[in-house]
Amino acid sequence: MSIQIPRGTQDILPGEVEKWQYVEEVAKTLCYNYQYKEIRTPIFEASELFTRGVGDTTDIVQKEMYMFEDRGGRSLALRPEGTASVVRSFVGNKMFGHPNQPTKLFYSGPMFRYERPQAGRYRQFVQFGVEALGSEDPAIDAEVISLAMGIYKKLGLTQLKLVINSLGDAGSRNAHREALINHFKPRIDEFCGDCQNRLEKNPLRILDCKKDRDHELMSTAPSILDYLNDESKQYFEKVQKHLSGMDVEFTVDPTLVRGLDYYNHTAFEIMSDAEGFGAITTLCGGGRYNGLVEMIGGPETPGIGFAFSIERLLSALEAEGVELPIEQGVECFIVSLGDDAKDYAVKLLHNLRAAGISSEKDYLDRKVKGQFKAADRYEAKYVAVIGDNELQENKINLKDMATGEQEEVSLDQLVDNVKSKLGK
Numbered sequence: 001m002s003i004q005i006p007r008g009t010q011d012i013l014p015g016e017v018e019k020w021q022y023v024e025e026v027a028k029t030l031c032y033n034y035q036y037k038e039i040r041t042p043i044f045e046a047s048e049l050f051t052r053g054v055g056d057t058t059d060i061v062q063k064e065m066y067m068f069e070d071r072g073g074r075s076l077a078l079r080p081e082g083t084a085s086v087v088r089s090f091v092g093n094k095m096f097g098h099p100n101q102p103t104k105l106f107y108s109g110p111m112f113r114y115e116r117p118q119a120g121r122y123r124q125f126v127q128f129g130v131e132a133l134g135s136e137d138p139a140i141d142a143e144v145i146s147l148a149m150g151i152y153k154k155l156g157l158t159q160l161k162l163v164i165n166s167l168g169d170a171g172s173r174n175a176h177r178e179a180l181i182n183h184f185k186p187r188i189d190e191f192c193g194d195c196q197n198r199l200e201k202n203p204l205r206i207l208d209c210k211k212d213r214d215h216e217l218m219s220t221a222p223s224i225l226d227y228l229n230d231e232s233k234q235y236f237e238k239v240q241k242h243l244s245g246m247d248v249e250f251t252v253d254p255t256l257v258r259g260l261d262y263y264n265h266t267a268f269e270i271m272s273d274a275e276g277f278g279a280i281t282t283l284c285g286g287g288r289y290n291g292l293v294e295m296i297g298g299p300e301t302p303g304i305g306f307a308f309s310i311e312r313l314l315s316a317l318e319a320e321g322v323e324l325p326i327e328q329g330v331e332c333f334i335v336s337l338g339d340d341a342k343d344y345a346v347k348l349l350h351n352l353r354a355a356g357i358s359s360e361k362d363y364l365d366r367k368v369k370g371q372f373k374a375a376d377r378y379e380a381k382y383v384a385v386i387g388d389n390e391l392q393e394n395k396i397n398l399k400d401m402a403t404g405e406q407e408e409v410s411l412d413q414l415v416d417n418v419k420s421k422l423g424k
């Protein structure tokens with residue numbers, strides 16, 4: 001029996017992989033414009049990093065982590081998200097001591113969660129994320145949000161909805177927490193087991209429950225916005241003012257809470273409104289996590305970031321019918337006729353490639369007609385045709401496949417000729 005691909009994972013094949021490369025490139029380029037630099041961290045970490053850093057009341061830690069013991073008896077986990085690792089590295093490498101602050105980083109790579117696979121939900125998925133550590137200026141919150149929106153817009157998405165909320169500082173959160181406990185406690189037995197556990201540990205997460213979202217107590221739950229103290233209110237207003245100043249449209253949704261335990265102040269999500277995008281509408285989630293660095297053993301350092309998966313981004317692009325400008329065709333295909341010409345084509349192909357021209361030739365001993373067909377399949381821009389006679393006369397026939405025009409070129413000028421035609 002053949003071996004199946006693991007559930008919730010996918011192969012990204014040639015033809016599709018170019019889309020991934022393209023969107024990752026656009027995202028990276030914009031990050032560099034914003035002065036975020038790439039960081040690469042290991043794919044597995046000590047399990048404790050996530051139990052501490054993501055929080056042990058979260059679904060991720062309770063139900064979704066791929067944990068294993070290595071041969072040395074250490075408990076490790078495949079990373080379920082990127083922030084905890086970035087913060088671990090920030091602390092371990094003492095990045096807080098670098099004169100350039102805030103520390104602005106981005107990452108891109110596979111994450112692993114044991115979830116129920118469905119459209120937009122995989123067990124291995126690629127997250128692209130950014131983190132800005134070391135500043136508590138509301139302008140950084142606005143910058144991070146506008147960067148996420150900027151990536152989506154640059155790629156051509158238009159049916160986007162940005163939703164923001166504030167979870168306030170510790171004082172505001174505690175006051176709200178008490179109010180939530182009082183609100184849910186009398187009828188908590190009508191809620192799922194998870195929510196019952198959340199009541200004392202982290203009642204805010206009840207609002208994020210996918211099972212009980214339609215319970216009447218959900219819509220009447222106390223709003224965090226009524227519990228923000230003056231400082232938190234001013235902070236949130238400043239973030240909104242900066243976003244408006246940058247013409248980034250948003251709506252405030254006081255019920256928006258993010259999955260992770262360590263969020264405070266700004267929380268945001270970007271959703272797709274596109275028809276056909278599917279039941280899961282969230283493309284990107286992010287927020288501020290001022291206590292996290294300390295929790296992971298570093299000095300008190302504020303932070304904010306976001307993450308989105310490339311899988312959901314590509315589905316949104318598809319749902320909106322955005323065509324990515326991906327060139328897959330070969331620039332020059334060599335057709336040869338005769339033994340000497342066939343041998344010469346090997347060397348010529350090498351020279352074309354060395355000059356930066358993407359090129360191909362036949363390797364299956366096809367007849368001339370078959371070679372031309374192959375050139376078509378490769379969407380060749382130019383086809384260079386050489387036979388033994390031409391070889392002796394030191395020339396080659398060059399055909400422009402778009403116009404059908406042909407010309408004879410001296411052999412030693414072919415590479416330069418093709419190069420200048422391609423504007424290289």
Ligand code: ATP
Pocket residue numbers: 081113115120121122123124125127258259280282283284285286307308309311312
């Ligand atoms: P959801 O509520 O959809 O489970 P989440 O709160 O678990 O999302 P985060 O942990 O904040 O999501 O991750 C941020 C982003 O990563 C999501 O907005 C989504 O784009 C992506 N993402 C999360 N889980 C998956 C998954 N299993 N498959 C594909 N993408 C995912």
Ligand code: MG
Pocket residue numbers: 259
């Ligand atoms: Mg999830």
